[in-house]
Amino acid sequence: MSEFVVNLHVTERCNYGCTFCFGKWGLDAAKTEIFEDAGAGEAVIRDLFAHFGGRPDGIRFNFVGGEPALLKRLPELVALCRELGARVSYVSNGLMLRRFDVAWTAANVDLVGISVDSLVDETNRRIGRLDKHQGMLDRASLYGYVSRLREIAAARIKVNTVVCLANHDEDLSPLIDAVRPDRWKIFQVLPVYGEREAVTPAQFSDFLDRHQRFGKVIVSEDNDEMTGSYVMVDPMGRFFWHVEGRPGYRYSRPISEVGVAAAFAAAGISWEKYSRRYRQPE
Numbered sequence: 001m002s003e004f005v006v007n008l009h010v011t012e013r014c015n016y017g018c019t020f021c022f023g024k025w026g027l028d029a030a031k032t033e034i035f036e037d038a039g040a041g042e043a044v045i046r047d048l049f050a051h052f053g054g055r056p057d058g059i060r061f062n063f064v065g066g067e068p069a070l071l072k073r074l075p076e077l078v079a080l081c082r083e084l085g086a087r088v089s090y091v092s093n094g095l096m097l098r099r100f101d102v103a104w105t106a107a108n109v110d111l112v113g114i115s116v117d118s119l120v121d122e123t124n125r126r127i128g129r130l131d132k133h134q135g136m137l138d139r140a141s142l143y144g145y146v147s148r149l150r151e152i153a154a155a156r157i158k159v160n161t162v163v164c165l166a167n168h169d170e171d172l173s174p175l176i177d178a179v180r181p182d183r184w185k186i187f188q189v190l191p192v193y194g195e196r197e198a199v200t201p202a203q204f205s206d207f208l209d210r211h212q213r214f215g216k217v218i219v220s221e222d223n224d225e226m227t228g229s230y231v232m233v234d235p236m237g238r239f240f241w242h243v244e245g246r247p248g249y250r251y252s253r254p255i256s257e258v259g260v261a262a263a264f265a266a267a268g269i270s271w272e273k274y275s276r277r278y279r280q281p282e
Contacts, residue, residue, distance in 0.1 A: 003055075003060050003087065004053075004055050004058070004059045004060070005060045006048055006059065006060070006233060007062045007064050008035070008045075008062065008063050008064070009064055009065065009066065009235055010033065010066055010071045010235060011033060033235035034256070035071060036071070040237070041073070042080055044256065045080055045084070046080075046084070048061075048233070049084045049086060051261060053084065053086060058085070058086065058087060059086045060087040060088065060089060060110070060111075061081045061087075061089075062090065062091065062113075063078075063088075063089070063090040063091070064090070064113075065091070067092065069090070069096035069100065074090075079108070088108060088110055088111075089110055089112070089113060089158075091113035091114070091115055092113065093114075094137045095137050097114070097142065098145070103152065105149060105153070106149060107153075111155065111157075111158060112155055112156070113159075114142065114158070114159050114160065114179070115161075116137065116160070116172070116175055117162050119139070119170065119172060120167075123166050124136050126166050127167070127197070139175070142179070143178045143179065146179055157179060157180075157181045157182055159175070159181045162187045162189050163188055163203070165189075165197045165203075168199045168203040168206070170207075173211065173213075173214075181217055182217065183219060184211075184217045185219050185221065186207070186219070186221070188223050190226050190227070191223075192242050192248060201222065208220055225273060227242055227243075227244045228241060228243075228244075228268050229269070229270055229274050229276075229277055230269075230274070233255070234249075236251075237254045237256050238253065238254050239251070239252040239255075241268040241269065243268060250268060252264070253266070
């Protein structure tokens with residue numbers, strides 16, 4: 001296994017309504033997000049590093065959302081991860097990349113993930129890829145940012161795409177040709193909260209076949225491969241996971257209350273699936 005990856009979900013003030021995002025479905029808005037509070041988020045990161053960071057290939061903290069770029073304290077949390085000796089990545093919807101100076105990203109982030117599900121405005125509206133002002137991804141700005149980043153850094157670029165009923169017949173080749181990602185992760189939408197946007201295995205396969213010329217960078221994950229194969233921490237500092245055939249997520253007790261070992265022992269992780277995903281660097 002190349003490294004141990006922990007996905008830290010942050011959702012502060014995310015103004016997107018993306019259909020498939022944990023930030024929309026997974027957070028009780030009445031509760032406080034630990035990563036907003038000075039000290040609480042840092043304590044969880046330190047505990048996670050103490051528990052997992054001693055592995056031979058190290059640990060990477062992957063900030064996901066919601067939209068992590070909206071978390072004002074993200075640079076502080078990234079600085080802590082670097083201080084501890086961890087690698088860092090984050091996944092953005094692309095629109096908010098402008099919040100980070102290219103030079104800062106180059107110096108502090110090992111892998112930049114960009115979530116793009118469609119190049120069609122109406123499809124992006126349908127699945128919620130627009131902000132409170134109805135703004136959508138400016139692809140020219142995205143391409144410029146990626147180009148500048150590549151000029152000054154060795155940061156890797158990854159594109160994430162969720163294949164759903166709205167976009168399963170789309171061709172994203174223009175995006176991949178322009179971004180030239182090191183990795184393109186293509187997911188079959190996981191129906192955590194219903195089947196409304198679910199696609200059949202045949203529809204998912206057709207999407208992959210349509211983009212087969214990018215096979216060298218594509219890593220695909222169907223519903224079975226996704227279920228129980230991620231180490232995820234929610235904004236409340238709990239491990240969470242999805243159980244196939246059951247709606248919603250399941251949660252451990254907060255790490256701050258019971259410690260990493262006890263919280264993680266309750267998490268439904270398949271080590272066989274996890275190891276397959278991270279056998280090679282992302």
